[in-house]
Amino acid sequence: MFFKSNEIIQDTDALIREHSEKVSLPLSQEDKELAMKMLSHVKCSQDEEISEKEDIRPAVGIAAVQVGVLKQIIAIYIQMSEDEVIELAIANPKILSHSVQMTYLKGGEGCLSVEEDHPGYVPRYARIKVKAYDCIHDHEVILRLEGYPAIVLQHEMDHFKGVLFYDHINAVNPWEPIEDAIVIE
């Protein structure tokens, strides 16, 4: 189950700048199916054979607005190592607390909705504590994330406010060092 490439909203579409609404709980069947399809999309996108054949761009996360639905739903799938996978399909995530320390990806970020390269550092909180509704297991969860998964979730949550990763890049000096930040290779 995945979205066709022409179903993914691009940043040339004004919809990508819209705000997403919270979903009502318990999750409706429609919202649950959307969350599961989004998660499946991200998984499929990481399968070389499927992604090539179906022309799906590889991704680690997706927000509902990217498939044209203005609801606070996110799916994330990250293979951290051979036996550790971070798999999330969540609704209404809220950051309860975060570190003062920042982090960023050394190579910058990318996005399914952004075709062009936007080089530069994107500062994110290094550690976040998030309350969310787990759409897979149907209950509320508290997530404590750090490093790469924390960056991915913050990127996806930005989509709820119509914010794109390149909005955070220092326009004058995109590669300006960020003080005390953890660099992720």
Ligand SMILES: [Zn+2]
């Ligand atoms: Zn994105």
